[in-house]
Amino acid sequence: MAPMAYARFPFLSLLLLCCIGGLLAILCTPAAQTRRIKWISAVFSGLCLVLSAGLFIAYDQSAGGLQFVEKFPWVPSLGITWFNAADGFNLPMLLLTGIVFFTAVLTMWELETRVKEFFALTFLLVTGVFGLFMSLDLFFIFVWYDVSLFPMYLLIAVWGSTRKEYGAMKLTLYLLAGSALILPAILYLVVQAGLSTFDLTALMQPGTFTPYQEKFAFLLLYLGFGILAGVWPFHTWSPVGHVAAPTGVSMIHAGVLMKIGAFGVLRVGIFLCPAGWQHWAPLMALLATIGIVYGALVGLRQTDLKYVIGYSSVSHMGIVGLGLATVTVDGLNGAVFQMFAHGVMTALFFSAVGYIYDRTHTKAVAELGGLSRTMPVAAAFFIVAALTGIGVPCLASFWAELMVFIAAFRVYPLYGSLAVGALVVSALFILRVVQRTCYGPPNQRLTHLPDIPPLLGVPRVILVSVIVFFGLFPAFMVNMIQTATVAFFNGLP
Amino acid sequence: MNWTLLSPELFFLTAALVFLGISMSGRPDPERDYITAVVLGAVGLGICLACVPLRGDLFLGAYRVDLFSQTFKTLLAMGFFLIVCICNDLTGVAERHHPEFYLLLTASTLALMLLVSCVHLLPLYVALELSSYSLYVLVYLRVDLRQGIRAGLTYFLIGAAASAVMIFGLALLYGAAQSAYLADLMTALPGMLHQPMVAIGVLLALAGFFFKLAVFPFHFWAPDVYQGAPHQAAAYIATVSKVAAVAVLIRVAALTGGAGSFLTDALVALAIVSMTVGNLSALVQKDFKRLMAYSSIAQAGYVLIGILSMSSAGYGGAIFYALALLVMKVTCFLVLVAAAGGGRNMEIAGLAGLHRRSPILALALMMAVFSLAGIPPTIGFTGKFLVFKAAIAQGHVSLVLIAMINVVISLYFYLMVVRAAYLTEPQGPQPALLAPPLTRGLAYFLVALTVLAGIYPTPLIAWADAAARGLM
Numbered sequence: 001m002a003p004m005a006y007a008r009f010p011f012l013s014l015l016l017l018c019c020i021g022g023l024l025a026i027l028c029t030p031a032a033q034t035r036r037i038k039w040i041s042a043v044f045s046g047l048c049l050v051l052s053a054g055l056f057i058a059y060d061q062s063a064g065g066l067q068f069v070e071k072f073p074w075v076p077s078l079g080i081t082w083f084n085a086a087d088g089f090n091l092p093m094l095l096l097t098g099i100v101f102f103t104a105v106l107t108m109w110e111l112e113t114r115v116k117e118f119f120a121l122t123f124l125l126v127t128g129v130f131g132l133f134m135s136l137d138l139f140f141i142f143v144w145y146d147v148s149l150f151p152m153y154l155l156i157a158v159w160g161s162t163r164k165e166y167g168a169m170k171l172t173l174y175l176l177a178g179s180a181l182i183l184p185a186i187l188y189l190v191v192q193a194g195l196s197t198f199d200l201t202a203l204m205q206p207g208t209f210t211p212y213q214e215k216f217a218f219l220l221l222y223l224g225f226g227i228l229a230g231v232w233p234f235h236t237w238s239p240v241g242h243v244a245a246p247t248g249v250s251m252i253h254a255g256v257l258m259k260i261g262a263f264g265v266l267r268v269g270i271f272l273c274p275a276g277w278q279h280w281a282p283l284m285a286l287l288a289t290i291g292i293v294y295g296a297l298v299g300l301r302q303t304d305l306k307y308v309i310g311y312s313s314v315s316h317m318g319i320v321g322l323g324l325a326t327v328t329v330d331g332l333n334g335a336v337f338q339m340f341a342h343g344v345m346t347a348l349f350f351s352a353v354g355y356i357y358d359r360t361h362t363k364a365v366a367e368l369g370g371l372s373r374t375m376p377v378a379a380a381f382f383i384v385a386a387l388t389g390i391g392v393p394c395l396a397s398f399w400a401e402l403m404v405f406i407a408a409f410r411v412y413p414l415y416g417s418l419a420v421g422a423l424v425v426s427a428l429f430i431l432r433v434v435q436r437t438c439y440g441p442p443n444q445r446l447t448h449l450p451d452i453p454p455l456l457g458v459p460r461v462i463l464v465s466v467i468v469f470f471g472l473f474p475a476f477m478v479n480m481i482q483t484a485t486v487a488f489f490n491g492l493p
Numbered sequence: 494m495n496w497t498l499l500s501p502e503l504f505f506l507t508a509a510l511v512f513l514g515i516s517m518s519g520r521p522d523p524e525r526d527y528i529t530a531v532v533l534g535a536v537g538l539g540i541c542l543a544c545v546p547l548r549g550d551l552f553l554g555a556y557r558v559d560l561f562s563q564t565f566k567t568l569l570a571m572g573f574f575l576i577v578c579i580c581n582d583l584t585g586v587a588e589r590h591h592p593e594f595y596l597l598l599t600a601s602t603l604a605l606m607l608l609v610s611c612v613h614l615l616p617l618y619v620a621l622e623l624s625s626y627s628l629y630v631l632v633y634l635r636v637d638l639r640q641g642i643r644a645g646l647t648y649f650l651i652g653a654a655a656s657a658v659m660i661f662g663l664a665l666l667y668g669a670a671q672s673a674y675l676a677d678l679m680t681a682l683p684g685m686l687h688q689p690m691v692a693i694g695v696l697l698a699l700a701g702f703f704f705k706l707a708v709f710p711f712h713f714w715a716p717d718v719y720q721g722a723p724h725q726a727a728a729y730i731a732t733v734s735k736v737a738a739v740a741v742l743i744r745v746a747a748l749t750g751g752a753g754s755f756l757t758d759a760l761v762a763l764a765i766v767s768m769t770v771g772n773l774s775a776l777v778q779k780d781f782k783r784l785m786a787y788s789s790i791a792q793a794g795y796v797l798i799g800i801l802s803m804s805s806a807g808y809g810g811a812i813f814y815a816l817a818l819l820v821m822k823v824t825c826f827l828v829l830v831a832a833a834g835g836g837r838n839m840e841i842a843g844l845a846g847l848h849r850r851s852p853i854l855a856l857a858l859m860m861a862v863f864s865l866a867g868i869p870p871t872i873g874f875t876g877k878f879l880v881f882k883a884a885i886a887q888g889h890v891s892l893v894l895i896a897m898i899n900v901v902i903s904l905y906f907y908l909m910v911v912r913a914a915y916l917t918e919p920q921g922p923q924p925a926l927l928a929p930p931l932t933r934g935l936a937y938f939l940v941a942l943t944v945l946a947g948i949y950p951t952p953l954i955a956w957a958d959a960a961a962r963g964l965m
Contacts, residue, residue, distance in 0.1 A: 075951045077958060078882070117848075139878075143869040150868050153908060157916055165916070169908060176868075176904055180897035183878075187885040187893065 010070045011055055012084040012134045015094070018047045019127040026120045034115040038105075041119045045102045048130070052098030056091050056480070064088070064483040066136075066201070074137075079190075079197035083137040088484025092336060092477060093133040093263055096343040099466055100255040101126045103459035107351050108248035110358070110456070111159075118159055121151040122248065129256050133263065138186045138198040141268060145182065148260060149175045152241075152253065159246040161357075162304075167244030174227055174237035181224030182264070185217045189272055204271050206492075211275045218276025221269035222284065229261030230317040232291035239310030243363075247354025250306070254313050255347035259339045262320045266335075270324065274492050281325045285408075288321030289415040296426035305356070305363045308433055309349045312389055315426060316342045316397075322419060323404035326411045332485045334403030337477055341388070341396035341470065348463040349385040352378060355456065356437075359449045365433055370442025375451040379438040381460045386434045388467050390427035395471040399478070498549045498558045501541045501566050505603040508533045509596055516592035526591040527580055531931075533599075534574035541570040554674065555613035564960040565609040565740040568816055572733035573602045575823045576725055578935055585723030585836030586634045594634055598729060601627035605737035609744075614663045614673040617741070621659075621701060624737070625652050628730060632722040636836065644721025651714040655704030662697025665690055675748060683750035692755050699745055705738035706793045707786075709767040716774075719786035720838060727782060728826035731789055732819045739796055739815040743808045746800050747964045760801035761892055768794030768899040775906045781829055781839045784906060785822070788865060791903060792818055798896060799880030802887045808961035810879030813953060817864070817876035817946070824861035824939045828854050831928045841910060846919040850926040855914045857936040860943050862907040867900050870947035879954065 022044030029037050059067055066085035074080045086094070104122070111118060128148030135141050149172070156168035190198055193208050209217070227234040238258070242250050270277045295315030302308045316338070323335030355378050356371065357363050371379040388395040391402075401423070408416035452460070470477050496503070511533065515526065545563045550556065576598070586594050604624035611617040629649045635641030667673050669691045670681040685691045704711040719727045749756060771791030778784040796818070799811035831854055832847060833839035848855040864873030877900070881893045928936070946953055 074949075075954055077951075077955060143874075146869045146874070150863060153911070154915055157912065165912070169905070172908060173901060173904060177898075177901045180894075180901050183881065184885065184890060184893045184897055187882050188890055191882070191886045 010084075011051065011068050012086065013070055015048060015051045015055075015130055015134070016127060018044055018051060019123055019130060023120055023123040023127065026116060026123060029116065031114075031116040034112075037116050037119055038109060038111075041105045041123070042102075044123070045105045045126075048126070049098035049102040052094040055086055056095045059086060059088075059091055059480070061088075061479055061483050064487055074139075078139075079195070079199070080139045081137050081197075081199055082140070083199060083201075084134040085136050086134065088481050089266065089336060090133045090263070091480060092340040093259060094130065096259065096340050097126065097129050097133065097256050099462065100251055100343060100347045103347060103351065103462055104248040104251040104255075106459035107251065107354060107456070108246070111246075111248075114158060118155070121155050122252070125151040125155070125252065126256075129252075129260060132260055136200045138190065138200060138203070138268065140198075141200075141264070142179070142183055142186055145260065145264065146176075146179055148257060149179070152249070152257075155249045156241060156245045159249070160244040161246070162243050162306075163240070164244040167240045171237045171241035174234065178224040178227035178234075178261075181220045182268075185220035185224065186268070188220075189213070189217050200267070200271060209273065209275075211279075214273035214276035215279050216276075218269050218273035218280055221273070222265055222280060225261045225264030225269065226287075226321075227261065228258060229265065229321065230258055230291070230314050231261075231287050231321060232294055232314065232318070233287075235291065235295075235314045238314060239307055242310040242313065242350070243304065243306040247350055247358070250350040250354070251347040254309070254350060255343040258313065258317055259343055262317065262324070262335070262339055265324060266332075271488075278327055281327050284321055285325035285412050285415050288318045288325055289412075289418055291315065291318030291321065292419045293422040296422040296429075299426055300429045303365050305353050305365060305368075305433070305437070306350070308365075308430070309346065309353065312349075312426065312430070313342070313346055315422070316346070316389070319401055319404050319419070322408050322412075322415065326404075326407040328407045328411065329482075329485050329489050330403055331407035331411070332488075333478060333481050334400050334405075334407060336481045336485075337474070338397070338400035338404060340477060341400045341467070344463055344466050345385060345388040345397055348381060348460060348467065349389065351460055351463065352382040352385055355452055356382070360446050365436055367443060368437040368446070369440045370438070371446075372438040374442050374447050374449060377452045377457060381452075381464065383434055383438060384464050384467065386430050390430050391423065393471075394468070396467045396474070396477075398471060399474040403478075495549060495551075498547055498551060500544050501537070501570065502603060502606050504537055504540050505599055505606060508537065509599040509603060512592050512596035512599060516596055518592075521588040521591065523583065523588050523591050526595060527577075527583070530577040530580060530595045530598075531574075534570070534577045538567070538570040538574045541567040552616075554676070555616055556607075556610050557612045558610060560963050561740070561744075561960045562610040564812065564956065565736065565815075566606050568736050568819060569602055569605050569609070569733055572729075572736060572819050572823070573598065575819075575935070576729050576733065578931060579728065579823070579827045579830050580725050581929055581932065582830050582834070582836065583723070583725060585636055585725070587636050590634050594631065594723075594726075597627040597631045597634075601631070601729070602733060605733065608737050609740040612675040612744075614667060614675070618660060618663060621741075622656065624734065625656070628726075628734065631726045631729070632718055634726065635721060635723050640721040644718045647714050647721075648718045651711065652704060655701050655711050658697050659699075659701030662694045662700060665694030666698055669694060675744065679748050679750065682748050686749060686756065695745070695749060695756055696759055699742060702738045702742045702745070703763070706735050706742065706796065707790045708763055708793045708797060709770055709790065712767065712770070712790045712793075715786040715790055716783045719782040719789075720780060724782075724826060724830050724833070724836060727785075728823060731785060731826070732822045735789070735793070736815045736819055739800075739811055742797075742800050743811055743961070743964065746803060747808065749803065757801055757803065760797060761889065764794045764797040764801060765892065765895055766794075767791065767797065768896060772899050772903045772906075775903065778906070779840050779842070781833075781841050781843070781910075784841060784910070785825055788903070788906075789822070791899065792865065794899070795877060795880060795896060798884050798889070798892065802880070802883040802889070804883055804887060805958065805961045805965050806886060807880065807883035808964060809954070809958040810876065810883045812957040812960055813879050813950070814876035816953065816957075817872040820872055820939060820942055820946075821861045821864045824857050824936070824943070825865075827932060827935060827939070828858040828861070831926065831932055841913050842917070844910065844913040845917040846923050847914040847926075850923055851928060853933055853936050853940075854926065854928060857940050858914055859911050860940050862910045864943050864947075866904050866907040870944060872943050872946035872950070875947055875950045875954075
């Protein structure tokens with residue numbers, strides 16, 4: 001195939017079609033055939049992973065810019081277009097979604113109750129996530145945002161555990177409160193531009209908006225998307241929701257969904273309102289730093305393993321926020337890399353804890369112990385996730401956090417040192433959790449439990465290898481992100 | 494005179510006469526009545542669709558057939574057809590009254606069709622009253638007389654008061670403009686809106702339609718009437734009669750030509766209060782139909798946002814929203830009729846285990862309430878998107894923010910419906926719910942329409958915009 005024809009094939013739409021095809025295939029299968037439903041899910045999510053990885057590799061980094069562009073008019077009278085493209089910002093996110101989706105499906109292999117509905121809703125959710133990451137049309141960004149949120153209510157409330165109905169309701173209301181700020185902001189920008197288009201690339205031309213308009217809209221967008229990114233003080237839905245959700249959903253949720261928030265701030269807020277971004281950056285930095293410190297300190301007091309991860313997510317997403325707030329190339333690089341690294345890391349974390357919980361039926365740190373002897377493989381996955389979480393070199397998170405902190409020290413020395421201090425404290429604590437769960441005398445009640453069987457080991461191995469790969473070769477990711485960030489900064493007025 | 498212009502109206506007149514004849518036969522046969530009604534409804538919908546391209550003026554210019562009126566007639570016929578389709582379980586009405594029930598339903602639809610075509614104040618008022626009086630009786634027809642009488646009386650008294658207010662407003666307008674033709678009013682009013690008489694006249698004239706649409710402060714009837722009326726009558730009041738109210742509100746609002754800040758401010762206030770009152774009251778409801786009633790009050794507020802934008806985009810959005818309301822509300826009532834059974838009222842908790850008893854009905858209900866909450870990709874989201882965009886284009890940013898906060902509040906009780914249908918398990922065994930094929934087919938159709946109009950609304954938006962532009 002000639003290179004041009006290859007580039008014109010709508011790969012991004014094909015990716016969405018894989019999700020929708022999987023959804024339809026599941027809906028057409030009788031609910032009793034759970035094995036077949038699981039295989040359909042595995043095949044289609046595997047296809048999604050292959051496609052997203054393929055796009056990541058096929059992207060021409062020397063050319064940069066938007067590639068795999070698909071653009072068709074959708075509602076011409078309103079200026080809505082079906083506009084998807086890949087660049088250095090969204091390719092890492094698409095890859096992350098592919099990885100987490102596939103591994104989450106495999107992680108849920110042992111699910112027994114209402115299997116058909118579970119996988120159908122998961123496919124719907126992931127369709128929204130993929131759509132949001134690839135879209136460059138504000139209307140579709142908003143639509144995909146909501147599509148990725150509303151299946152969460154049922155996914156948590158039906159299949160969840162601890163206080164599931166409360167967690168599900170809280171999460172849904174918080175996140176849709178976010179969308180209540182986003183929609184007016186989007187409409188406001190589109191109307192003020194007077195171009196009668198929802199095309200992001202057309203609206204981001206310098207001079208489209210006045211500084212006042214940018215400041216107003218950016219604040220709404222930052223708060224709206226920020227709720228989903230777990231920005232302090234709007235983060236309270238996140239630990240509760242993570243704890244209540246079933247394992248696979250926690251993985252997708254903490255791994256991918258929270259990134260939608262940060263990505264939305266970047267793609268919509270920062271792209272359209274750079275002046276608003278610069279104006280509000282000090283506020284963003286303050287909230288992000290509070291989030292980092294607060295998440296780390298509250299995490300210290302938790303006795304439930306999933307709450308520990310939940311608060312560490314708040315803390316790690318704070319690092320993304322701090323990176324965005326530096327308004328520098330390095331900060332942006334680090335923020336995007338951290339989104340990817342944290343997504344994979346937290347998916348592994350939830351996946352490992354999920355297995356331990358399924359077998360032991362407890363998430364309390366005090367009741368576990370000596371897991372490295374009773375379930376050595378499960379404990380190993382847990383330990384790798386913990387090490388990634390505290391930023392050990394040669395694992396993906398290390399590079400991301402390093403880049404953010406270097407940028408932050410230059411711009412906000414105080415916040416930077418506070419954040420690093422908080423991370424050191426949390427590292428100590430996470431190590432103590434590891435010590436108390438994986439080492440020490442085993443709980444006699446748990447010694448007979450089986451270790452992870454090979455099939456269930458596959459998703460965890462994939463996640464570990466991704467973490468190690470990008471920890472050893474961070475340039476693969478950084479070079480990709482740089483094709484977008486450098487160009488973006490050069491385009492700023 | 495070109496009688497083909499009147500084909501939809503003539504057809505529904507004939508249908509009414511058919512039911513009049515059946516009602517005099519004196520032998521109750523629900524099966525026969527139901528099939529007749531469904532067939533007539535389908536033919537009526539077909540005729541309305543065929544008549545969409547017609548244009549013309551009748552009766553000395555008092556009656557106009559244009560794209561706007563024909564669009565709404567199609568919506569009305571579609572609503573009528575959908576409502577008679579869910580009359581398969583019309584146990585809320587005594588069997589011997591079934592022909593009268595259909596007769597009044599048809600007569601009311603005929604009146605609403607006349608209403609959307611009237612461009613003169615006098616026939617406008619007469620058509621409105623004709624439809625109202627059919628509905629007053631329709632509400633009484635409940636088998637359980639106590640409920641029916643209470644609902645009917647509430648509806649009648651508030652309706653009569655609203656009519657009185659409205660005709661006073663019409664008189665003021667006539668006095669100010671010296672003409673009862675809408676076309677004359679349209680040229681005269683924009684320059685006179687600063688006069689208190691004219692501004693108040695417009696507002697009072699709108700009151701009659703606020704009553705139909707259940708906009709604050711004419712909303713008090715809605716919960717009692719929904720609860721007391723037979724399900725199908727409540728469904729008709731919640732959908733078809735609101736569609737017509739939207740049509741006339743748009744026609745009257747278009748008279749002012751977009752001028753008049755007093756009028757806009759008043760409508761903004763009414764929209765905000767309607768949304769807020771409706772959504773906050775809905776939070777504590779236990780009965781499914783009362784919940785629907787309060788949700789209708791809130792939805793009326795959203796429709797008003799499109800109308801108060803006073804632009805062709807806003808009117809187009811309101812027209813689209815009318816279609817959305819029709820689809821969403823009919824779906825809810827379809828599930829209610831099937832799930833409650835025997836024409837009884839149902840608590841929200843009565844939906845327990847619906848996902849197991851009938852997956853398709855549970856899915857339809859979930860899509861309908863998500864659509865009412867305005868979550869994409871559904872028809873309800875597209876409607877909200879259009880009216881909000883029109884409002885922001887006119888500078889009502891804070892109004893849209895308040896509306897979006899209302900959307901979040903409303904999500905709570907809509908999610909409670911989803912929770913009841915999908916999460917809670919019924920006490921005691923509940924048999925599988927085998928809805929008749931027509932109901933199931935309708936449920937699939939409505940779900941498909943809800944989603945399709947959310948994903949690819951382009952042709953419908955184009956149609957609504959064209960209809961709205963014809964008014965300006």
